[in-house]
Amino acid sequence: MAEPILEIRNLKKSFGALKATDGVSLDLRPGEIHALIGPNGAGKSTLIHQIAGSLKPDSGEIRFAGRDVKPLDVAARARLGMGRTFQVSSLAPEFSALRNVMLAVQAREGSSFRFFRPVMRDASLTEPARAALARVGLSDRADVPAAELSHGERRQLEIAIALALGARAFLLDEPMAGMGPEGSQALTGFLDGLRREAPILLIEHDMDAVFALADRISVLVYGRIIATGTVDEIRNHPDVREAYLGEGA
Amino acid sequence: MSRETIVTALLVLGLLAAPFAAQAMGEPFYITLATRIAILALAATGLNIALGLGGLVSFGHAAFFGIGGYAAGILATHAFNGEPLLLGLPGTNQMIVIWIAGAVIAGIVAMLIGLISLRTSGVYFIMITLAFAQMIYYFAISWPAYGGEDGLSIYVRNAFPGANTLVPMSFFLISFAxxxxxxxxxxxxxxxxxxxxxxxxxxxxxxxxxxxxVPFRIRLAAFVVSAMMTAVAGALFADLNRFVSPSMFSWHMSGELIVLIILGGVGRLAGPLAGAIVYVLFEFALGGITEHWQLFLGLILLGVVLFARGGVMGMLAGRARHG
Structure with missing residues (x-):
């Protein structure tokens, strides 16, 4: 079996008496989409924050691309290749879609201490940025400020930024949220192809998308992973049915 | 050409033309006024890098303005009386050397202040930068070697190669450049x-x-560059008045620089220049009528903040656009 790109071992994080992450172990292998599902308040966001570096775990291990990333901050983990999208879109609102992606391109090159050359005339920034926008279908919106994009377009833009970063793994936090049925379908098709480029840790509420895409599913309940397995295994898992899928499945 | 470019060019060319018109009309006093505009605009352009581009509301840029001023005053004093400075270095009356010295010292001080204050944000950042500037202000007041509270006179305006800096037009052109x-x-x-x-x-x-x-590194570099530009303006300001005093370090000065930017347009290229033109002309026009002219300035500022967020540039050139 291929070496996992992301490996989490026995991760713990408490807020006072609340065990938000209670001994979570999880891995992400090349070429797969690993979906993380769980009811509201299960600790999915807390987990993502710890993986991305914006929250410090109390104990446990996080290894990414063969390195212990616990001492690294958000920016350093991003430079290692964590391509993260946010549950609520997080963009530079005054910048156009193109400039938002260009920022990722320059970050990837590690070249933010250049003071004189105008970015808009720098093809080494604009070309890769336009290519990433084209892949998510935002080419004709390149010059629109991020603040004026629709909700769905902002989600697409976040994915374009992660693409431009040359991510080695994608952490997608509810990319389907608020997309509408057509948007979700298009995005599902897109993510399906994306896994060949880099594996995806997908946090998602949209069960149709999860069941259509996931190679493996982990179910998080009260800070613990109660089951990990293929779509069929999870569908038929008694604890999962009880705890989460409940009446719906 | 965008409207913003046209307005910016008009303001810059207007400032350049004004002293020549004043001279032709036999009103040399206005040359000094234009010089004052250029110097304040330069100081505020420095601050505009931190505040306008970076959103770092430094309420302590008077520290760097004053460091530039004192660099000019102290170096000129030693050049005048022939006594060596620290480590046996001589003083100098060469503006270029003074600008470099002022900018480098301000850059180092900004690095130290920034290392601490940039770990905070919002109101805390405003207060910490203010606190550092006030520390330097009180230090200057209690430093008898260089005039303490009374400040320091520069007996002969510092020199620039190939120019007689005492001629108002020459000094204006240096400041404008x-x-x-x-x-x-x-x-x-x-x-x-x-x-x-x-x-x-x-x-x-x-x-x-x-x-x-990493946002911190980017901001620290911006803060240092911003301080260095403001320091060069401070050195020019000292030469303009041929006098330096602790008031260059005071929080009024920091506030004045922020006011210039808000009046003109935050983060806009010509914002500080537009703000300085309005401010200095106001000071001149109303200052002659009442010593409470700042009351009227306050009302205008209130109007800008409430009704014209983009300042003068917002009114003349429309909203800012980012490529």
Whole structure:
């Protein structure tokens, strides 16, 4: 079996008496989409924050691309290749879609201490940025400020930024949220192809998308992973049915 | 050419033309007024890098303005009386050397202040920068070697190769050239990769970190560059008045620089210049009528903040656009 790109071992994080992450172990292998599902308040966001570096775990291990990333901050983990999208879109609102992606391109090159050359005339920034926008279908919106994009377009833009970063793994936090049925379908098709480029840790509420895409599913309940397995295994898992899928499945 | 470019060019050319018109009309006093505008605009352009591009509301830029001023005053004093400075270095009356000295010292001080204050944000950042500037202000007051509270006179305006700096027009042209250089530098930084990161950090710090750029380093560099430009303006200001005093370090001065930017347009290339023109002309026109002219300035500022967020540039050139 291929070496996992992301490996989490026995991760713990408490807020006072609340065990938000209670001994979570999880891995992400090349070429797969690993979906993380769980009811509201299960600790999915807390987990993502710890993986991305914006929250410090109390104990446990996080290894990414063969390195212990616990001492690294958000920016350093991003430079290692964590391509993260946010549950609520997080963009530079005054910048156009193109400039938002260009920022990722320059970050990837590690070249933010250049003071004189105008970015808009720098093809080494604009070309890769336009290519990433084209892949998510935002080419004709390149010059629109991020603040004026629709909700769905902002989600697409976040994915374009992660693409431009040359991510080695994608952490997608509810990319389907608020997309509408057509948007979700298009995005599902897109993510399906994306896994060949880099594996995806997908946090998602949209069960149709999860069941259509996931190679493996982990179910998080009260800070613990109660089951990990293929779509069929999870569908038929008694604890999962009880705890989460409940009446719906 | 965009409307913003046209307005900016008109303001710059207007400032350049004004002293020549004044001279032709036999009103040399207005040359000094234009020089004052150029110097204040340069100081505020420096601050505009931190405040306008980076969103770093420094309420302590008087520290750097004053450091530039004292660099001019102290070096000139030693050149005048022939006594060596620290480590046996001589003083100098050469403006170019003074500018470099002022900018370098301000840069080092800004690095130290920034290392501490940039760990905070919002109101805390405002207060910490204010606190550092006040510390330097009280230090200057209690430093008898260089005049303490009374300040320091520069008996002969410092020299510039090939120019008689005592001729008002020559000194104006020197100040104007530095302002022009400052504006070019601001525009280059704004459009560069560094500027992109700096502005993105103002808009959304989380996003900047998520693509792998550490906001702190970008801001520290911006704060240092910003301080260095303001320090050069401080040195010119000292030479304009041929006098330096602790008031250059006071929080009024920091506030005045912020006011210039808000009046003119935050983050706009010509914002500080537009603000300085309005401010100095106001001071001149109303200051002659009443010593409470700042009351009226306050009302205008209130109007700008409430009704014309983009300041003068917002009114003349419309909303700012980012490529």
């Amino acid at each position: 530095l302002l022009a250089a400052g504006l070019v530098l601001f525009a280059l930084i704004r459009d560069s990769r560094f500027g992109a990161a700096l502005q993105a950090g103002r808009q959304n710090e989380t996003r900047l970190a998520a693509v792998g750029i």
